[in-house]
Amino acid sequence: MTQHPPSRDRIAALVVTHQRLAKLQPTVTRLLAEDLDAIVVFDNASDDGTVEWLRGLDDPRLHVIAHDRNTGGAGGFDMGLRDIVERLDPDWVLISDDDGRPMPGAVAAFRDMDRDGWDAVGAAVLTPEGQVCEMNRPYRNPFWRLPEFLRTLRAGRRGFHLDDAAYDSDAGTIAVDMASFVGLFLSRRAIRQGGYPDRRLFIYGDDQLYTLRLRRRGLRIGFAPAIRYEHDTTSIAAGTLRLTPIWKVYYMYRNALLAYRVAAGPWFWPLLPLLAVKWRRIAPRYGDESATFRRLLGIAMRDGLRGRLDRTHPEVIAIASGTSPREAESGRSG
Missing domain, CATH: 3.90.550.60 (Spore Coat Polysaccharide Biosynthesis Protein SpsA; Chain A)
Structure with missing residues (x-):
């Protein structure tokens, strides 16, 4: 055979x-x-x-x-x-x-x-x-x-x-x-x-x-x-957990919140205050961009809790840069 x-x-x-x-x-x-x-x-x-x-x-x-x-x-x-x-x-x-x-x-x-x-x-x-x-x-x-x-x-x-x-x-x-x-x-x-x-x-x-x-x-x-x-990543600065460019902060923490919700199930809500405190403590790593980090983190957490996934990339760039969404659309968005 x-x-x-x-x-x-x-x-x-x-x-x-x-x-x-x-x-x-x-x-x-x-x-x-x-x-x-x-x-x-x-x-x-x-x-x-x-x-x-x-x-x-x-x-x-x-x-x-x-x-x-x-x-x-x-x-x-x-x-x-x-x-x-x-x-x-x-x-x-x-x-x-x-x-x-x-x-x-x-x-x-x-x-x-x-x-x-x-x-x-x-x-x-x-x-x-x-x-x-x-x-x-x-x-x-x-x-x-x-x-x-x-x-x-x-x-x-x-x-x-x-x-x-x-x-x-x-x-x-x-x-x-x-x-x-x-x-x-x-x-x-x-x-x-x-x-x-x-x-x-x-x-x-x-x-x-x-x-x-x-x-x-x-x-x-x-x-x-x-x-x-x-x-061969360059998104995270060497030796830290600092994202560059800073607009990536929004996606990192909004999406992390969504992932925690799936992973933790009923434990998510008791865990949420601990996450909020832990993430806000990261702000000093961003030096002159600390205020931008806090602003992006706050919006990311609100969107994550609401399950909002329709915010456009130009909007995110605008939040990070302080420009209008139209200006962000016309520039390089990373």
């Missing part, structure tokens, strides 16, 4: 970019060197030569979606995933920002791992210096898991985020409840049952809300430390 080799999973990569050609170029170069069947770049209305550079590359696997306005990372992931599913229908989609790129052999490590029982798989995301990238550290929701809850009471954030030992490349795959959109492999089943990211979030928190939603629907997310990713 003739035995046929197992079928090879088809993997497409999705990268969302806006106005960062210098960051995107090494990312696309790395992806083209990996064992991928398709690479889709969703461009959010860049005018820095991004589309021209992409269309000048000679690789049939590369597809470019040139959108006519900036919809943020969330909009790009939503529309880009929809396009990939409709046109390509791969077994898995690897998603990332334009400054997140696979280390050599990352896709091979994914292909070699035992994926049985996993609906999504997150990579170990490191800085270019080889340290754990804090903004991409996965976690196990302490409001769903008693051991993590008890550890969080003692250790705060360290109690529910994976520790450095989990990043040992020889460690096994670990079940998590949240994984970031940098080096995340989504199965066809995950997308079919979990739907698409919420484009209204613009940036930040779309990965938390999406992966928490996957978990609430019974889908399993694994953290695979053998799959290594690099995140």
Whole structure:
């Protein structure tokens, strides 16, 4: 009896970019060197030569979606995933920002791992210096898991985020409840049952809300430390949790509040005053922009509590800069 080799999973990569050609170029170069069947770049209305550079590359696997306005990372992931599913229908989609790129052999490590029982798989995301990238550290929701809850009471954030030992490349795959959109492999089943990211979030928190939603629907997310990713981020100033440019504060805290509401459930309202105090204490890190931080934080919390997701990006820029929304619309919006 003739035995046929197992079928090879088809993997497409999705990268969302806006106005960062210098960051995107090494990312696309790395992806083209990996064992991928398709690479889709969703461009959010860049005018820095991004589309021209992409269309000048000679690789049939590369597809470019040139959108006519900036919809943020969330909009790009939503529309880009929809396009990939409709046109390509791969077994898995690897998603990332334009400054997140696979280390050599990352896709091979994914292909070699035992994926049985996993609906999504997150990579170990490191800085270019080889340290754990804090903004991409996965976690196990302490409001769903008693051991993590008890550890969080003692250790705060360290109690529910994976520790450095989990990043040992020889460690096994670990079940998590949240994984970031940098080096995340989504199965066809995950997308079919979990739907698409919420484009209204613009940036930040779309990965938390999406992966928490996957978990609430019974889908399993694994953290695979053998799959290594690099995140060359400049959004957070070195050594601090200070967002630059400052308009990002609005999205960070509005969307974080929405994520806390999903994660904490009935514990959300007792937790809210603690969050408010903790976040307001961050203001001095912003120096001369402390007043702007407080203004953005206040509006972000009000919108988050109301579930308001219709504030436009020009409005957010106007709040941060003190200009009118029309003036912000006509200028560069990051």
